[in-house]
Amino acid sequence: MRTVTSEVSLLSCRPIDRASAVPYYHQLKDSLKDNIVSGAWPPGTTLPSEAHMCEAFGVSRITVRQALAELELEGLVRRERGRGTFVAEPKIRERIVGHLTGFYEDMTAQGLEPQTRVLNKSVIEAPPSLAEILEVMPGVPLIRIERLRMISGEPVLLSVTHIPEAICPNLASEDLEKQSLYALLEKRYGVQIARGRRVIEAIAASENDASLLGVANGTPLVLIKSITYLSDGRPVEYYEAKHRGDRTRFEVEVIRGLADAKVSSLPLHALK
DSSP states (O other): OOOEEEEOOSTTSOOOOTTSSSOHHHHHHHHHHHHHHTTSSOTTEEOOOHHHHHHHHTOOHHHHHHHHHHHHHTTSEEEETTTEEEEOOOOEEEESSSSOOOHHHHHHHTTOOEEEEEEEEEEEEOOHHHHHHHTOOTTOEEEEEEEEEEETTEEEEEEEEEEEGGGSTTGGGSOOSSSOHHHHHHHHHOOOEEEEEEEEEEEEOOHHHHHHHTSOTTOEEEEEEEEEEETTSOEEEEEEEEEETTTEEEEOOOOOSGGGGGGGGSOOGGGO
């Protein structure tokens, strides 16, 4: 994480318009936000102290704290007890519904350069739990892929993927560090993924998760469990991904209409 020790200047901030009907805290928030979003204050820079902002803008400490709380909720700043307030690293965005894409595709679409470290590739016998999810017989060979996904060298998620070996026999020998798994499945193996179903929950980082993701033990993570399907309804992939909550924001598209009601009937009991 980048850290800039110098404190930013407030000279570029708009003064409080005391004749405006907009609350002071909202004006202050918007003024600080403009400098963050424009890049004038890069990630890691230190914001002035609450006392300094009170004096510079002529507002109360309650007003300053409310403005900073709003910015923190939007993921634009992070506050550390005893250290101060810092411009936060921008959160990466991942889509939950809409076009079904993988991490590699989501990141490259945002102009980011994802890196992948394959922690393990192996062929295992399907245990009953995975056999039920993937609708195969217990003991059938599954390809298991464990990956650490990074942006600019910073770990952001851990994923474990299982795919029936019969669908892509040589996948375990493929280079999965520099290409999209979904694109590889489509181009090399003719696997056309049609749809998916995802379940999201909050978990605490285990000691191993924390070590790999570079966070403290017990840090909140976002766990996504997903089944993806072929057009004929056969499950083709099951994965679990643990995302750092401080570096990821999920965007959800919802559609109102009876035509999409059938989506809710997809089997989820096996993901619990």
